[in-house]
Amino acid sequence: MSKAEYRIPKSPAGLKTFNKIVNTGKKLFAKNGFQATSINDIIAKSKIAAGTFYIHFDSKLALYLYILDLYKVSIRKASALATKGLTTRYDIERAGIKAFIMYAKKDSLAYRIIWESMFVDFDIFRHYYESFAEAYIKHLSDYVENKDLRSDINLETLAYVLMGISNFVGLQIIFKSDITDEQIDDIIDQAMMILDKGIFNIRH
Amino acid sequence: MSKAEYRIPKSPAGLKTFNKIVNTGKKLFAKNGFQATSINDIIAKSKIAAGTFYIHFDSKLALYLYILDLYKVSIRKASALATKGLTTRYDIERAGIKAFIMYAKKDSLAYRIIWESMFVDFDIFRHYYESFAEAYIKHLSDYVENKDLRSDINLETLAYVLMGISNFVGLQIIFKSDITDEQIDDIIDQAMMILDKGIFNIRH
Numbered sequence: 588m589s590k591a592e593y594r595i596p597k598s599p600a601g602l603k604t605f606n607k608i609v610n611t612g613k614k615l616f617a618k619n620g621f622q623a624t625s626i627n628d629i630i631a632k633s634k635i636a637a638g639t640f641y642i643h644f645d646s647k648l649a650l651y652l653y654i655l656d657l658y659k660v661s662i663r664k665a666s667a668l669a670t671k672g673l674t675t676r677y678d679i680e681r682a683g684i685k686a687f688i689m690y691a692k693k694d695s696l697a698y699r700i701i702w703e704s705m706f707v708d709f710d711i712f713r714h715y716y717e718s719f720a721e722a723y724i725k726h727l728s729d730y731v732e733n734k735d736l737r738s739d740i741n742l743e744t745l746a747y748v749l750m751g752i753s754n755f756v757g758l759q760i761i762f763k764s765d766i767t768d769e770q771i772d773d774i775i776d777q778a779m780m781i782l783d784k785g786i787f788n789i790r791h
Numbered sequence: 792m793s794k795a796e797y798r799i800p801k802s803p804a805g806l807k808t809f810n811k812i813v814n815t816g817k818k819l820f821a822k823n824g825f826q827a828t829s830i831n832d833i834i835a836k837s838k839i840a841a842g843t844f845y846i847h848f849d850s851k852l853a854l855y856l857y858i859l860d861l862y863k864v865s866i867r868k869a870s871a872l873a874t875k876g877l878t879t880r881y882d883i884e885r886a887g888i889k890a891f892i893m894y895a896k897k898d899s900l901a902y903r904i905i906w907e908s909m910f911v912d913f914d915i916f917r918h919y920y921e922s923f924a925e926a927y928i929k930h931l932s933d934y935v936e937n938k939d940l941r942s943d944i945n946l947e948t949l950a951y952v953l954m955g956i957s958n959f960v961g962l963q964i965i966f967k968s969d970i971t972d973e974q975i976d977d978i979i980d981q982a983m984m985i986l987d988k989g990i991f992n993i994r995h
């Protein structure tokens with residue numbers, strides 16, 4: 588994990604080049620995967636001089652980690668924005684799940700870039716979800732305290748259950764190419780009903 | 792999707808070679824991904840003559856699809872075996888989730904091979920989960936009829952919610968390298984409690 592530094596340039600021209608490399612990396616990693624993408628592919632597709640890549644990134648791994656981090660930050664931002672001002676955990680959870688799904692629907696590379704981390708280095712993949720779960724647990728625990736959430740649920744398991752629901756209901760939705768906003772809302776309402784009322788007629 | 796046929800040989804020697812190719816493919820696809828693995832890599836690692844590959848498989852895609860199908864069939868078999876004789880949907884769901892997780896824990900290549908399909912061809916990835924969901928829905932609908940499951944839940948959404956829980960609670964478990972069988976059971980019980988009682992103190 589050493590030699591994986593990046594340097595964001597300060598000049599507008601430098602920044603333009605930096606972003607060009609990032610966007611090319613996103614596309615190539617998402618299309619062909621990390622292993623099958625070479626720095627030379629990225630350089631050629633970005634139409635930059637060979638040395639320019641290394642001014643900004645130490646290595647292909649540095650570029651990949653920068654892109655993965657961009658996703659992590661912007662997914663969290665989308666969720667924070669969508670849940671702003673909401674007070675009940677029900678409303679926050681619904682808005683958070685919807686924000687993630689709309690993000691993944693809009694940026695079709697998101698799933699690929701994130702799940703590709705499994706092939707880059709399993710520890711990166713593990714760390715991505717463990718740190719996501721950690722932040723989730725912190726948020727959830729506030730709502731156990733204020734009694735919105737049941738107090739007898741293990742919050743780590745709840746965090747993974749909720750991430751699983753966001754990711755897979757997200758797949759259900761992106762698999763439907765001509766889905767309407769209303770249909771998306773209906774599906775998310777169904778997922779919330781499962782979280783609200785459980786799935787069985789008789790409680791066990 | 793044409794030119795993606797495979798031929799299973801009848802002789803024990805042929806079968807041995809066939810399986811050698813399959814196992815090499817599994818390892819290389821899981822390690823480097825589909826795009827970065829060439830037929831030549833597979834031939835060299837399998838220690839077979841170049842022509843031998845094509846006796847059994849039309850192409851690299853044919854080998855990948857054969858391996859993906861192996862996973863699909865054996866995950867379903869593991870689930871069918873684990874749920875045999877169980878009668879309530881609660882017990883079946885718990886055993887099914889556990890069977891999937893234990894399968895993924897034992898065969899660490901499973902997640903990689905399945906999620907790699909996204910890079911091979913998005914339609915293959917989509918079809919993998921859509922056909923899984925379809926089979927799930929069929930099973931679930933029997934338990935709506937016998938009133939184990941609530942009748943007001945959309946079963947497609949429920950299928951994706953349950954697949955999401957299996958996959959992500961599965962990640963939670965395989966991320967812990969030294970987890971005991973008892974701890975695994977506790978985590979699955981927690982996930983089942985969420986499905987049973989919901990997550991909120993007050994129903995909405």
